[in-house]
Amino acid sequence: MNAVTTQTTLAALRQSIGRRSLLQGLGVAAVGISFGGLAACSGGSGGTASTGEEATLNFYNWDTYIGETTLDDFAESSGITVNMSLFATNDELFAKLRAGNAGYDVIVPSNDFVERMIQANLIQELDQSKIPNMANVDPTFIDVAYDPGRKYSMPYTWLALGIGYRKSAVSARPDSWKVLFDSPEYAGKIALLSEAGDVIRLGAKYLGHSVNEITPEIIAEVEAMMIRQKPNIRTFHEDNGQDLLLSGEVDLVLEYNGDIAQIMTEDDDIDFVIPGEGSQLNSDNLCIPVGAPHPLNAHMFINNLLDAEVGKKITETILYPTPNAAAKALMPDDYKNNPVIFPPADLLAKCEYASYNAELQPLYEEAFTRIRAA
The missing domain is CATH 3.40.190.10 (Periplasmic binding protein-like II)
Known part of the structure; x- marks a missing residue:
């Protein structure tokens, strides 16, 4: 099963079962999906990305926390295959990283755990010059107490x-x-x-x-x-x-x-x-863990997620409040005026x-x- 097939299957499963369990219907053998560890096919496409790194990226994310076609769209535009693994709690994420990075390139910790991971030297400083779409972020989410100036993290949701x-x-x-x-x-x-x-x-x-x-x-x-x-x-x-x-x-x-x-x-x-x-x-954030095997791909992926159109498609799926002002501007009024979301x-x-x-x-x-x- 390739990445495109995986996303098509996800869309079909979403019609019949709950969002939290839809990925479980695929089993851990599906390309790009696993639970508690790196995806079964973590070898990537076997080629080289424009970054000069192997054309693969290992993403450790919460369940139901990405757009329906986000990973396929990124693979098509960059040539980089994304292998997404899932964690259920920040405690699980922290324990996994503290035991040694098993090969993750991008992770999604919440605000207090960003602070905790900085203190534990588990995440690395970002090269903001490689993330120009940071300009799309609402300024109120830039200079935050847990990561002043966003040296280690980029906001994904609040x-x-x-x-x-x-x-x-x-x-x-x-x-x-x-x-x-x-x-x-x-x-x-x-x-x-x-x-x-x-x-x-x-x-x-x-x-x-x-x-x-x-x-x-x-x-x-x-x-x-x-x-x-x-x-x-x-x-x-x-x-x-x-x-x-x-x-x-x-x-x-x-x-x-x-x-x-x-x-x-x-x-x-x-x-x-x-x-x-x-x-x-809470605010969930995009970070690159220490020891990431593909740090340049990771910067490219984070920059992609902060694109206005990409952010809009993610937000349409996950329905969380977005700190991406450019993406929010593209959303309909029934999202922007929803009192549950905001x-x-x-x-x-x-x-x-x-x-x-x-x-x-x-x-x-x-x-x-x-x-x-x-």
């Missing part, structure tokens, strides 16, 4: 965590984190993320704390609350929360706005809310980006391990 829910299954709009973290009302019908930091920080947000002013005492308080709530939680999902909601396995899920926006196009009984206490914002200003004012805290991170992970084992 996103907000909230509650995806089935309208017919809830007694009222679930506009408080209480329904997920501190209530038996929807026992057995709740799915939470499986990322330690996100769950602990949002639990703290519910209890009235900033996600960036957490102490060991607050972590202990959140842990106790979550252990009490554990019998009411059906599962901690591995980046497939919207599939669980779409299939009816759960009625409420802690998820990202873009993921829920995707399935809202398939089921009008599904909605999304940012709770009144506020939430956590939450109202009053709610955004209560949301925060989380900073990486080296002292607290192991405490998050230890508490979360105990919560899951309870």
Whole structure:
């Protein structure tokens, strides 16, 4: 199966099964697709790209986080075959890179993990002269706290965590984190993320704390609350929360706005809310890990993803808020004015980006391990 066939098959599968599971229908043998490791056919086309490197690139990405034809279009324009592997959490991505780069050229960590990877020397500085499409990025996403001046990363999306829910299954709009973290009302019908930091920080947000002013005492308080709530939680999902909601396995899920926006196009009984206490914002980013075998191809690929038309096609598929101003300008009004994708200003004012805290991170992970084992 070649890359073009792979994309055609993906489009067909998308019509019949959920987005999170559509790639699983292909199996790990499909060219350009694998789970948890490099694609089976990582040898590329066997030729040489215009960069002078082997005409291949290994991309480690979240599931359902690329346009339907993006990889094929890049292969056609550049002659570079992209082998895309999938990870489910930032924790998984970090552990994989910390163990030694297995051959990845471009990765997509979230903002706090960009900061963490910079400190751990896991990602390399970018040559911005090779990324002229950086000019398409909204200036507010350039000088960010976790990577000032974008020395190590380029913005891919931004996103907000909230509650995806089935309208017919809830007694009222679930506009408080209480329904997920501190209530038996929807026992057995709740799915939470499986990322330690996100769950602990949002639990703290519910209890009235900033996600960036957490102490060991607050972590202990959140842990106790979550252990009490554990019998009411059906599962901690591995980046497939919207599939669980779409299939009816759960009625409420802690998820990202873009993921829920995707399935809202398939089921009008599904909605999304940012709770009144506020939430956590994330930004996913394009980075080149230390030891990337094809760094010049990686710069070319990142530059391609920041092209206005390419960014538009990606955004049409994944339905996440885009920091690419040129791409956003090409999108229709029903995207630009969608309150799920772009939450109202009053709610955004209560949301925060989380900073990486080296002292607290192991405490998050230890508490979360105990919560899951309870």
